[in-house]
Amino acid sequence: MRGVLGFLLCALFFSPALMTSESIASEPPAAAAADDDVALQGIVQQMAQSSFEEKITQVAEIASSSSAMKLSLLQWLTDNQLYLRKSDQQPFVITDFKAGASAHAPFSTEVVQLQGRRDKRQYSKIRVNNSVRAAIRSELALIHIRIGTAQQRSSAAQQLLKDHADIATNKIAQLLQQEKDPQVHEVLQLVLAMQQLESSEQAQRLQAIEALQRSLYPPVKVALLQHLKGLDPSDVRQTQEYQLTQKTLASIEQLNRLNGYAQDLYFGLSLGAVLLLAAIGLAITFGVMGVINMAHGEMIMLGAYTTYMVQQLLPDSIGVSLIVSIPAAFLVSGLVGVVMERSVIRHLYGRPLETLLATFGISLILQQAVRSIFGPLNREVATPEWMAGTFMLNPGLELTWNRLYIIIFSLLVLAMLALIVKRTLFGLQMRAVTMNRPMASSMGIKTGWVDALTFGLGSGIAGVAGVALSQLTNVGPNLGQAYIIDSFMVVVFGGVGNLWGTLVAAMSLGVANKLFEPLAGAVLAKILVLVFIILFIQKRPRGLFALKGRAVEG
Amino acid sequence: MLKVNHLNVAYGASQALYDVSMQAEIGKVTCVLGRNGVGKTTLMKALAGHLQPVNGQIRWRDQLLVGQSAAQRAKAGIAYVPQGRDIFAQLTVEENLQTAFSALPRGQRRIDPEVFALFPVLQQMLKRRGGDLSGGQQQQLAIARALLLRPKLLILDEPTEGIQPSIIKDIQAVIELLRDRGQMAIVLVEQYLEFAAELADDFIILERGRVVAEGPGHELKQSEQARTLLAI
Amino acid sequence: EDTIKVGVLHSLSGTMAISETTLKDTVLMLVEEQNKKGGLLGKKLEPVVVDPASNWPLFAEKTRELLEKEQVDVIFGCWTSVSRKSVLPVIEELNGLMFYPVQYEGEESSRNVFYTGAAPNQQAIPAVDYLMNEVGVKRWVLAGTDYVYPRTTNKILESYLQSKGVKSEDILVNYTPFGHSDWQTIVSDIKGFGSAGKKTAVVSTVNGDANVPFYKELANQGISAEDIPVVAFSVGEEELSGFDTSPLVGHLAAWNYFQSADVEVNYDFIDKWHAYIGDEDRVTNDPMEATYIGFSMWSKAVEKAGSADVDKVRQAMYGMTVPNLTGGMAKMNENHHLSKPVLIGEIQEDGQFDIVWQTDGVVKGDAWTDFLPESKNLIADWTAPINCGNYNVVSKSCGSAVAAE
Amino acid sequence: MSLAVKHIEQPSVLYMDGVSVSFDGFKALNSLSMCIEPGEMRAIIGPNGAGKTTMMDVITGKTRPDSGTILFNDQYDLTQHDEAEVANLGIGRKFQKPSVIESLTVFENLELSLQGGRSVWQALTHKLGKQQHQQLEEILTLIDLQDKQTLQAGSLSHGQKQWLEIGMLLGQKPQLLLIDEPAAGMTDEETMKTAELFRNLAQHHSLMVVEHDMDFIDALDCRVTVLHEGSVLAEGSLASVKANDKVIEVYLGR
Amino acid sequence: MGPLTRLLLQDKQGRWLLTVIAVLAVVVPFCNLLFPPESVLHVSTYTMTLLGKYLCYALLAIAVDLIWGYCGILSLGHGAFFALGGYAMGMYLMRQIGDRGVYGNAELPDFMVFLNWQELPWYWLGFDSFAFAMLMVLLVPGTLAFVFGALAFRSRVSGVYLSIITQALTYALMLAFFRNDMGFGGNNGLTDFKDILGFSLQDDHTRAALFIASALALMLGYLISRWLVTSKLGRVLVAIRDSETRTRFLGYRVEHYKLFVFVVSAMLAGLAGALYVPQVGIINPGEFAPIFSIEIIIWVAVGGRGSLYGAVIGALLVNYAKTWFTGAFAELWLFLLGGLFVLTTLYLPRGVIGLWQPLQQRWSSYRHRRQIPAEYNGQEERA
Ligand SMILES: Nc1ncnc2c1ncn2[C@@H]1O[C@H](COP(=O)(O)OP(=O)(O)OP(=O)(O)O)[C@@H](O)[C@H]1O
Ligand SMILES: Nc1ncnc2c1ncn2[C@@H]1O[C@H](COP(=O)(O)OP(=O)(O)OP(=O)(O)O)[C@@H](O)[C@H]1O
Ligand SMILES: NC(N)=O
Ligand SMILES: [Mg+2]
């Protein structure tokens, strides 16, 4: 699914597709010599005592070893899984200290069952810091660029872009010949060009600059800027080179600016999508039913906690659990909504302002209930693999997957809701009941039933929003409070009772916010958006998509 | 047949109907008359289920209605055209009509073209919001909507109010037609004596919440009592 | 009276409950433990818990309630600076005693408050030193929530960085509102700022609720600690427990304590905490250690003074040392701030920090920073003969606060 | 241009020329022209949806016309004024759907309607004078709501609200009264009483009365204008318009 | 005093309320100052400042009820006016600190010193004068209300649309005041006040005086509001609440009326804020938080919307409950307070003051029923 989306987007932005076949280039494993392992074990044991600088040289030693274990060892190191048993200095690999997990010693065959966190006292970790990790990453890049999978080669190539001095020029040429993946090929070529930029021959440098034209990888720009600084425009011999560099930089800058606009738009839309999700449920409970639902935020919160619970039940399949959470959150929040409606709200029809008081009370109760049950701390909701990270539209424009999913998800939810409201008998009953309860009843509509289900629907959708928000923000007792104000703003700004208005309002507020933000900063941007809302309402006192005519005045 | 026995209805502390009894037979039009504020609408609301009586009984085909919701009554074939129209202002004309589907079995959920024959303006304005219609158009919509419920008991509270003369004539014809089909009891509140007198098979007259006169329709026009009761 | 009353003034509801509730539990745990040991001076300790509900004026009101109505002998409380500022006049008027356990912006020393969290020189400056010297950072993003603590810290840092020769175009300052939840633009700006070819780091004074979405966005936009490390002063183990840290390994925090401190006292403390709270997954953090130190010092001071009387206890506090949880000793100075070690930790996959650097000895908390013109001549010393919270060493006079005494 | 034409004619209380209003393309008023003379009572009839109520909306400033001129007393361009200003110029209105202030009592409704004292300051210092009390008593008697005067207007029956609204109109003493379907929901007897009331009023005021009840119109005994599809279809005595084939076809029925 | 007696004559509950407040205004300071802390008759300073705070809230509640209860303007941003009044007072109090701040700077408040400001911004000028500050206490909220109201009411923004933009207003102000650059102390706000008119704020006599001032302000606010709502203007307001359109057709310039009460209400709120600040000792942007404004609405709703004394009772009740619960049930109080709100709506639809109305109604319906023919007596009422 993610591949498809990526493809669509790439196609959309006229950029080369990023997924290609996953060929694995491998080289025959080096002969495992016991001596090598002993040496490695020695290094590892030494590492426990050494400073981080020493560790960097030790990493290089490990990388130059011919042992088959070196790759795993480097990986364990970066992943912080290498420990020494305090009692006998035996290295162990430990992924987790929870009871039942095991520790295995890579240099012997010993496996130890762990009893729980307390065992931490018996092992000391071989610590690495960012510098050591960076060193390992560079070493791994040099290895992976030769034998890695396509993806590993790709990231290795990009790593080389940053540290292009690390690798010999002839080696790149050699790699370029073998490389089949067009993207990796392109990056390697850039690496080569960047090395040539430092060449002593002007012809080669000019060629390199040409090659770097329109490349949006940030290191390229840095290198060109650096290069420009080293040139003297008044020197006739360098004028051409100077101008070419300048021109190249200008064109890169130009493209970056375009990217910037596209990115702001994307940010705006994704912020809009979040606002939309948060507001949709309210568009039902408030927009359609007229209940000033101060507990709306808590319905969102319940959805987020449901996501957490589902994830606790399915700890090993985060992706599935997220999908399962959607109906689960709908049910949980929806049910709470139904109970709320039947027990409290139904006594308040015709007294809309008092719903504010009651739902405010309910919101306090729900917040405290969650705090009492789950504690005051935020809960961890993991992000599935396919939602994490970015996709690259072009090297200068990487957009986040999760936002894309959320944009699509919010539109789907809205579309579904619009279908229900506009196209089903239930939707019709829903609207009729809120417009005139006694008369709706006289048309044979079970108003109590419809009220409960409508409120349940609105609440359920709020719950679904909670699933999405759990991917972006705190899952804690205050989650709801953070969204309630914005939700009301969106619904009202769009025009109460108008789903289409809610969509446009959410998106335009999101985009406006993100357009102001680079100009004025986050705080002022928010203030500006609020002022904008205030002024806009003066022009359209009933929101963006106000219903007009007698129908609303009567 | 509809039977009302000793009905008392109050708004909070103030009582509006005292010991009202009446009946309406299938195949007949029963007219309820009286001056402003005597309790006609109150009685209709009690029949439709919008007001619960303090005490007294309402029976429809030997079934006790008191305690049943308006929706249950609608499903039992009671349709109500309220005074002041009460159409769903923000629903389109079509949607207003479709609300009647709620009381109908799945198979019968369509808008009977007969309605449009009677009120052609509604067909022209299907997509307009009910609230945007003119007063008379809304009244027509309210009647049409009630007819779509395929009622056995039709309650009409001043249905001719605000309707142009030619359509009043049509409505009169329809009511006669419905009555003559003999499958429906019709309760009609009307101030417009001429109209009432022409349709009424039976009538009752209310005064200050009490039934003060009743009789067969043909007596209405001649009845001196009726004249004085309806005068000031 | 046969009990010594301990007031607990931490928000249990509202936005700050998320951080402060833990401290309430910590105090209750310490009180319970002390009572098991027989209390103090032969009296039981009686905790009095109130909820100021993250509402700043309510903090003042509740302080008055604790001191006047409940007649508590000591208060452990507050988190945000504004709550402390709100409490200050009341506690000074009624001559109460409060232990404040959170890192803060400094520029304050009240006779009635002991500050057991870090002052800027015990957190911000060492962290920047580390990044500059050990990591080679040349370009700085100072990102914070828009309020006094980040503003002051950043001001101090800016002035410090400039004194170290960092040019102003290499410093980017950014403020966000409380609870800011959409970090896309800012994170992308950081990314842009960091791609100029110089080693870049982010110094984050982002507070509270805004952190989770901030780190999630960092992770999503793929800002790795090796490229652009983020060092935070308000993110500890507890904040990390709210989200998945695996994409954030290597980002940093500067504190005076980390749960991962590999010493026996710490393991004991953690065990005690787990036993008390009944949940092995609960973490410990720096403000808890600060609370622990404050509580230990106060109990020792009460014993030493032979009374819970505020003035006597206060006098007994100066120079007091108690073991901290990282294997050293914490000492209370005359300026009401502690001497403690400064640690830099890197985030691990399991939500813990690996200590990657620490100061050689302890650093003495500085009430008035040396890096701002207005305060560089000020010191605090609550012992005779100075007896002043803002003593000007040049004019040799006490600024004001005690003039009223 | 129409202004020029106008000045040759007699003075008018209300002068409308070429007034058009459309809603989403639907022409509710279609170049409507009409003129009411001082002291004239005019009956307006016309099919449902002809635009009668819309016409009143336009006169009273509730709806802005797309085009056309509306003059009051030959001097005020009503399209330039909002509802309150129009009311203060001396135009009162009774709505088709009875509309009173539901949570005020009957008495208070009438009190608010009394002429004068519209500004904030006046409202703050206002006290009912003896004369005004008397006036209110008279109105209450006339609309037969004395015994309900302390009841909240919301608890009146439909017809009682109609009466109250007429009473409010009387209290307001406007120069021009726009009355939308006053007889709806009244008994025949009351209808006649209302007609008489209006005839009396017409001695000092100008009236524009919309009704569908032909007996009532007959009793008003005044000039009749028939609207159809937003413009004037016929005008004249009731007898003459009743005889008009087109009127019969679209309105009266055969 | 003619109008005043007339006002009071028709207002039984109001007489009660004013009497109670007047008694409090005398007794509480008296007991605080004259009886030693050991005495059973002693009222602690804690209690007195707490009550003083409640009185300010009560005045705020009256201000809100005036526009909401009587004119149907549901302002979800009234905290803004309260806070502005508070800030005006806070600025005065800050100026009174003089060189007693921690940096000993006589010209600048501490927070400005520490943000390296060189001189007092222009909008701080004049605030060292009490009279000027008091003027601003009324003028600043009044002017903001006037500008905002003039815009909104003329554009006929009403209902939830108005509510939401008032909320946007207070939210925007909150964010703005959070900014240190605004020159109002950022998140910390203004605090560490020393004295007012030369009297120390730490002194119980000063506190007693502030308490009495709050009581007087509340009484004054009540009387002004009562006068407004019992005049014909009050009926116009109700008419507007019920049917704005209809009122317009009667010739009333609805926007003028709304603007008038809105401004009056904002000024009352500002006054409440000004009295609140010296008693609680701090003013910060938290008072602009939308949730605070919603809470004000809740007080009024709990007390009983549309009756001024109900608003007072609601403010006192809810705030007392909050004080009590947060102290005595620190970890459960949200359940209790939330429950209180829900139960109030369900069982006291007219608010707490509705408590005695059913009694009255039952009495009148009892009398009424006796006029009904005897055979129906004792039957269950089902309507
Ligand atoms: N909601 C209400 N609350 C209190 N009293 C009411 C309410 N509705 C009607 N009444 C009173 O009940 C009495 C009967 O009213 P009802 O509406 O039944 O009269 P009606 O006969 O239909 O009059 P009309 O011909 O004017 O429609 C009236 O006196 C009226 O004042
Ligand atoms: N806001 C609107 N949107 C769409 N159509 C409208 C709107 N307002 C009025 N109309 C239409 O304009 C036409 C004129 O309506 P108007 O109410 O003026 O009729 P009327 O002459 O008063 O009729 P009646 O006698 O039934 O009261 C009607 O067809 C109505 O449906
Ligand atoms: N003191 C703080 N972290 O606000
Ligand atoms: Mg009726």
Ligand SMILES: [Mg+2]
């Ligand atoms: Mg009409």
